[in-house]
Amino acid sequence: MDREFDAIVLGGGPAGLTAGIYLARARVRTLIVDTGTVGGQMVLSYAIANYPGAPDVTGRDLSRAMRRQAESFGCTVLPLADVTALELDGPVKAVEVADEGRFTARAVILAPGGVPRKLGIPSEAAFEGLGISYCATCDGDFFTGKDIVVIGGGNSALEEAVALTKYASSVTIVHEFDHFQAQPWAVAEAEHNPKIRFLMAQEVREFVGDGSLAEVVVASKHDGAITRIPASGAFLFIGYVPNTRFLEGVVDLTPRGEIVTDDALRTNLPGVLAAGDARAKRYRQITTAVADGTVAALETVAFLNAPPAA
Numbered sequence: 001m002d003r004e005f006d007a008i009v010l011g012g013g014p015a016g017l018t019a020g021i022y023l024a025r026a027r028v029r030t031l032i033v034d035t036g037t038v039g040g041q042m043v044l045s046y047a048i049a050n051y052p053g054a055p056d057v058t059g060r061d062l063s064r065a066m067r068r069q070a071e072s073f074g075c076t077v078l079p080l081a082d083v084t085a086l087e088l089d090g091p092v093k094a095v096e097v098a099d100e101g102r103f104t105a106r107a108v109i110l111a112p113g114g115v116p117r118k119l120g121i122p123s124e125a126a127f128e129g130l131g132i133s134y135c136a137t138c139d140g141d142f143f144t145g146k147d148i149v150v151i152g153g154g155n156s157a158l159e160e161a162v163a164l165t166k167y168a169s170s171v172t173i174v175h176e177f178d179h180f181q182a183q184p185w186a187v188a189e190a191e192h193n194p195k196i197r198f199l200m201a202q203e204v205r206e207f208v209g210d211g212s213l214a215e216v217v218v219a220s221k222h223d224g225a226i227t228r229i230p231a232s233g234a235f236l237f238i239g240y241v242p243n244t245r246f247l248e249g250v251v252d253l254t255p256r257g258e259i260v261t262d263d264a265l266r267t268n269l270p271g272v273l274a275a276g277d278a279r280a281k282r283y284r285q286i287t288t289a290v291a292d293g294t295v296a297a298l299e300t301v302a303f304l305n306a307p308p309a310a
């Protein structure tokens, strides 16, 4: 495998794969390094209904297609990489990967995305994989004919709740507020689904079961009344946390850990750009990640083609 590239992209979600497509098509020798299986959060989504031109695509199929497209232009993709060291401040950037060695490039695009946020209550960890899930695509099928709970009130929660009714016999959506943050169409779709019921203004207190999940215990935020919801599954869609711990002290981050960029998606370090959910921005979707990947790649090409500073 080559060691020297023109650009290295850290993260193979929609932002990183799109950057790879644009870079490789511009004849920029590009390596995409992903600590996971490539595809990012797209593979967590059962069905993606809002990606233009592909109305019925699954997250897995879309991520496979993006990876194929990047590789078809000559991009090298390294999945399941254990990134052990990063040097981003000099003119030659270096990324060290366990068992693979050191890769260098003149430019780096940071596209590490995020991971689903957790509630953080002790019983949540105890039932992870034993009823608690963050991925409808991965685990929905296990709950065929069962009663489940979906926790959250944004677009992801409501869309995934509707998708999960293909398997579950009932879905109770538990939300912390009296109103949803989701778009009205997502709320209407869930409200019209006969398998879905809503429990609003609830705090999740505990997950209970003997070996596997049996009940979700919630308390009303109005009067503290406890409701015990019988459920063999609980799917949590309550936001995301940026994957940027490894960038602390390396590039400028916001207090929430998001990468700070300018309009051209440049970070504070020359030749280091950022794209996708991990950077500070308002809307996080596949389309916005793809747009970021495009901008970051085009800016990288401009950076690589610019005459060296005198």
Ligand SMILES: Cc1cc2nc3c(=O)[nH]c(=O)nc-3n(C[C@H](O)[C@H](O)[C@H](O)COP(=O)(O)OP(=O)(O)OC[C@H]3O[C@@H](n4cnc5c(N)ncnc54)[C@H](O)[C@@H]3O)c2cc1C
Pocket (backbone or CB within 6 Å): 010, 011, 012, 013, 014, 015, 016, 033, 034, 035, 036, 037, 038, 039, 040, 041, 042, 044, 045, 046, 047, 048, 049, 050, 051, 083, 111, 112, 113, 114, 115, 116, 134, 135, 136, 156, 159, 160, 237, 243, 246, 275, 276, 277, 278, 284, 285, 286, 287, 289
């Ligand atoms: C359940 C769910 C459903 C969703 N449904 C939709 C939907 O229907 N439509 C829509 O538009 N959006 C949806 N989204 C949001 C969408 O998936 C994200 O906005 C999008 O995937 C962000 O892309 P990204 O490339 O920035 O990051 P990610 O998709 O998070 O990809 C980041 C990649 O970087 C890798 N990585 C992490 N750390 C490192 C590191 N240190 N070095 C190298 N690689 C690293 C990860 O393994 C991952 O593959 C959904 C999200 C979730 C969680």
